[in-house]
Every structure is written in C-alpha cells, then in structure tokens.
Amino acid sequence: SDDEDRRDQEDTRPKYMKIRDAIYRKYIAGRPSNSVIPPERKLAEEFKASRVTIRKAIGKLEADNVVYKVQGGGTYTVEPGIVKSLKLTSFSEDIRARGMVPSSRVLLHERAQADREASWRLKVSPGADVYILRRLRLADGEPMCLEEVTVPLEYVPDIEKQNITGSFYDVLQHKYGLLPVWADQVVSPVVLEPGDVKLLQVAPYSPALKIVRVTFDAKGRRIETTTSLYRGDKYMLHYAVKRD
Ligand code: 16G
Missing domain, CATH: 3.40.1410.10 (Chorismate lyase-like)
Structure with a gap:
C-alpha cells in the first residue's frame, strides 16, 4: 500500500533488517511453531534481494530466537513466545x-x-x-x-x-x-x-x-x-x- 511504501522510504535501516521484518510479518507473526519458512532462493525472488541479504535477514531472525535452522533441512518458526x-x-x-x-x-x-x-x-x-x-x-x-x-x-x-x-x-x-x-x-x-x-x-x-x-x-x-x-x-x- 501507499502507507507501507512511505514507511519503507522513511526507514533508514539496512536492507536486510527491513527484509527481516517483512519475513517476520509474512511468515512468522501469528503462525504456529514449526511452520516452514520458504527457502532462500524463493525469498530472494519474492523480496527482490540477493541471497546474501536474505541469509543475513534469516540470521537475524535466528539470533532473535524466532526461527531455527535444521542442518541441511530448512528453516522453521520456533514456539511463539x-x-x-x-x-x-x-x-x-x-x-x-x-x-x-x-x-x-x-x-x-x-x-x-x-x-x-x-x-x-x-x-x-x-x-x-x-x-x-x-x-x-x-x-x-x-x-x-x-x-x-x-x-x-x-x-x-x-x-x-x-x-x-x-x-x-x-x-x-x-x-x-x-x-x-x-x-x-x-x-x-x-x-x-x-x-x-x-x-x-x-x-x-x-x-x-x-x-x-x-x-x-x-x-x-x-x-x-x-x-x-x-x-x-x-x-x-x-x-x-x-x-x-
Ligand atoms: C521488567 C522488570 C520490571 C521493570 C520493567 C522495566 C521483570 C520480571 N521485571 O518488566 O521490574 O520495572 O522491566 O521495563 O523483568 P521498562 O524499562 O521497559 O519500562
């Protein structure tokens, strides 16, 4: 929406942080635990960002304890809380x-x-x-x-x-x-x-x-x-x- 666009322009944080929030809103907020987060490749397409940026955004979500990564097996939401x-x-x-x-x-x-x-x-x-x-x-x-x-x-x-x-x-x-x-x-x-x-x-x-x-x-x-x-x-x- 226009409102979101304007907010996005006023947001001076690094790109990966904005994407972190966008992923949070779309795939994490209100979801039950163990919901699947789409693979990096898909997220890169969806948010028009490089794989490196997506990886940083996911890394931040992991550090914030809202997702967990399984070695070689994808990314999932943790129990909300x-x-x-x-x-x-x-x-x-x-x-x-x-x-x-x-x-x-x-x-x-x-x-x-x-x-x-x-x-x-x-x-x-x-x-x-x-x-x-x-x-x-x-x-x-x-x-x-x-x-x-x-x-x-x-x-x-x-x-x-x-x-x-x-x-x-x-x-x-x-x-x-x-x-x-x-x-x-x-x-x-x-x-x-x-x-x-x-x-x-x-x-x-x-x-x-x-x-x-x-x-x-x-x-x-x-x-x-x-x-x-x-x-x-x-x-x-x-x-x-x-x-x-
Ligand atoms: C936490 C503290 C509370 C403190 C408040 C200050 C616990 C159990 N309690 O809720 O004692 O007054 O933080 O928060 O952690 P604030 O600085 O965000 O107002």
Whole structure:
C-alpha cells in the first residue's frame, strides 16, 4: 500500500533488517511453531534481494530466537513466545531482543503511601511516600504484560514531570542516576482476574506468569519493586541449573 511504501522510504535501516521484518510479518507473526519458512532462493525472488541479504535477514531472525535452522533441512518458526532468562533486563529490552516494538499504556501513576507488602519489599516504613506506576505493556501493539512498579518517592523527586511512556529503567538511569544491577525474583503461576483478562485481551481464566521483582542498585539500595503478570501463552522462563 501507499502507507507501507512511505514507511519503507522513511526507514533508514539496512536492507536486510527491513527484509527481516517483512519475513517476520509474512511468515512468522501469528503462525504456529514449526511452520516452514520458504527457502532462500524463493525469498530472494519474492523480496527482490540477493541471497546474501536474505541469509543475513534469516540470521537475524535466528539470533532473535524466532526461527531455527535444521542442518541441511530448512528453516522453521520456533514456539511463539518470549523467553525470559536469568539476566536482569527490562520489558523494553526483552521485546526489542525479539525484534518487536515495545510500547505501554499508562493505567495509573500516582504518589501513594506504601502498603504493608511494599514497605516490607522496599524496606521503608509502612505509609512511607512511594510512587506507583501501573502499565499495560505491549509488543507490536499486542498486550503482553501488566505491570505495577513501586519506587520510594525519595529516589524519584518530580517524577510527575518525566515522560513515563517509554522505558522506566531509562528514566531511572538517565534522570535519577539509578542503575539496576541485580534483582531478587519470585515466580509463580496465577489465573488472571476478570479485569486483567480484559486488559490483556485473553480468554477468561487464562494463566499468567507472575514475577515479583525487588531491584537493587550497586549501593544495595532497593530502587523498585515490581509485580508483573506475563501472559502465560507468550512467556517462558529459561535458565541453566548447575550441581553444587
Ligand atoms: C521488567 C522488570 C520490571 C521493570 C520493567 C522495566 C521483570 C520480571 N521485571 O518488566 O521490574 O520495572 O522491566 O521495563 O523483568 P521498562 O524499562 O521497559 O519500562
């Protein structure tokens, strides 16, 4: 369409990245796992690109973990889903790593008094001033996660004046010099409440992965606690285990 053409012209990224996205839209998005990606030769014809460019585009899709290659046997879609690892990452980073565009809808942001649980997690007194930010988080416009961050207000003065529609970790780092270095996390499966089902646009009683994180900076300060509800049909947790 004209719209797509215009967007394509404004897109200054390398050609292989545009083709990567085009392949993603046409052959990967919304497909079940193990769907076949057409061979390089076909893709080269279809997208009017060299085999080298196609190979680079497929290589990027492989690096983004959305396709896998079988030696001498073609390319297939991996199980759709975002694999969270044991690295300390932000939602925006997780989504970009999959080659998708993160966005957020702010549902609530306010100064409040720490409730019992928040005060325990953040080691502040009950009733202490905190800032609460509740967001619906999306990837390529699709709801993925519901998230509520609580931060001691003393760490984020004038937070109302900040633009909080992008990455909150960016705001913490660049506006307040707060750099998350490690986090304590508790993961549990939950059944979504009716209100959350609506926001995440999933069927009633859908499962979610609940992750409660307490994040520390290099000085050992507790800079945030977050409760995230990740769609159970979209997220997986992957980690290595070692014998002592
Ligand atoms: C992740 C973090 C959450 C953090 C958010 C910041 C987990 C389990 N939780 O969702 O604690 O507040 O990222 O994301 O990973 P942002 O910088 O994209 O706003």
